[in-house]
Each structure stands twice: as C-alpha cells, then as structure tokens.
Amino acid sequence: HPVSEYHMxxxxxxxxxxxxxxxxxxxxxxxxxxxxKIKHAPEASRARIKELIKFLSNAQIQVAIAVENSPNIDExxxxxxxWFVAESVSFKDGDGFTNTFFTRDAAEIQRRIEDFxxxxxxxxxxxxxxEDNSREEAIKYLHRLVEELKQ
Numbered sequence: 001h002p003v004s005e006y007h008m009x010x011x012x013x014x015x016x017x018x019x020x021x022x023x024x025x026x027x028x029x030x031x032x033x034x035x036x037k038i039k040h041a042p043e044a045s046r047a048r049i050k051e052l053i054k055f056l057s058n059a060q061i062q063v064a065i066a067v068e069n070s071p072n073i074d075e076x077x078x079x080x081x082x083w084f085v086a087e088s089v090s091f092k093d094g095d096g097f098t099n100t101f102f103t104r105d106a107a108e109i110q111r112r113i114e115d116f117x118x119x120x121x122x123x124x125x126x127x128x129x130x131e132d133n134s135r136e137e138a139i140k141y142l143h144r145l146v147e148e149l150k151q
Contacts, residue, residue, distance in 0.1 A: 018078070018080075019055065019061075021080065022061050022062075022063065023058075023060055023061050025081070026061065026062030026063065027061070027062075027063050027064075028063070028064045028065070028066075028116075028120060028131075029063065029064070029065045029066070030065075030066045030067075030068055030116070030119060030120055030123060031052065031065060031066075031067055031068070031138075032067075032068050032069065032070060033049065033067065033069065033142070033145055034069045034070065034071050035074075042149045042150075045149050046146050046149045046150070049142050049145055049146050049149070050146060052142060053139055053142050053143065053146075056135055056138060056139050056142075057139060063135055064120075064131040064132075064134045064135065065134045065135060065138040066119075066120050066123035066124050066127070066129070066134060067123065067127065067138065067141060068119070068123055074089060075087055075088065075089045076088040076089075077112070077116070079109070079112055079113060079116060082106070082109050082110070082113070083104070083109075084102055084103065084104050084109070085102070085103050085108065085109050085112050086100055086101070086102050087100065087101050088100040088101075089101075
C-alpha cells in the first residue's frame with residue numbers, strides 16, 4: 001500500500017514513543033499475525049514480524065503477549081494505561097487503517113481495559129501459555145511464521 005513519507009515518519013515516531021513507554025512501564029500485547037499475512041506481501045510480512053521479534057527480544061522491556069489468529073479482525077487497538085484508548089479501523093477493504101477514534105472517557109477506558117484483560121487471559125489459556133512464558137513462546141511462534149512465509 002503506497003503511503004507518504006510523512007505518514008511513515010509519523011508511524012515511526014509513534015512506534016518509538018510507544019516503545020519508550022513500554023520500556024518504562026511494560027506492556028501487554030495481543031497480536032494477530034494473520035492480519036499481516038493477509039494484507040501484505042510475504043516479504044513485507046516477514047519484515048514486520050522480524051521487527052516484532054526484535055522488540056520482544058529486548059530484555060529491557062517487560063512484556064506479556066497473546067496471539068489471536070482471527071481473519072475477521074480489522075482493527076488496531078491501543079490502550080495506554082488509563083490515559084486514552086485509540087481504535088484504528090478501515091471502512092474500506094484494502095485501505096489499511098484509515099480512521100482512528102480516540103477516547104479519554106474514564107468509564108469507556110475502564111470497560112475496554114476489562115475487555116482486553118478478559119480476551120488476553122482467554123487467549124493465553126487457549127494456547128497453554130502464561131504471562132511469564134508468553135514472550136519466549138511468542139518469539140518461537142513468530143520465528144516459525146517467518147519460516148512459513150519463506151515458502
């Protein structure tokens with residue numbers, strides 16, 4: 001998907017800011033690798049997954065991760081503590097994430113945190129992972145996915 005240099009620079013700044021926050025406060029992630037496999041060419045998917053592996057391999061960052069492999073999820077959700085929720089969606093297939101909705105409403109943020117926590121725990125339980133071993137398990141899973149994408 002062609003995007004402007006301005007867009008790419010701002011996405012990089014966003015990733016750097018979130019990485020810095022994660023380095024200071026830790027993070028919990030739910031990833032959907034199917035999204036990148038469906039939406040991007042194999043080379044682009046491998047590059048994205050390798051960057052995620054690099055992030056997860058940083059022992060300085062306290063991270064727990066769960067995997068959801070649903071082809072029907074077309075949103076990206078960012079919850080930053082109880083400060084804000086940002087939900088990015090696309091209203092047209094193939095556009096990528098074109099609309100982002102932000103909220104700072106305390107009740108809505110709390111509801112979204114509870115929904116996230118419930119899904120996170122359910123996904124860990126389904127895979128047999130724990131918060132303590134999820135980083136290592138996710139890295140192994142992602143390495144296998146990179147190998148699959150080479151074929």
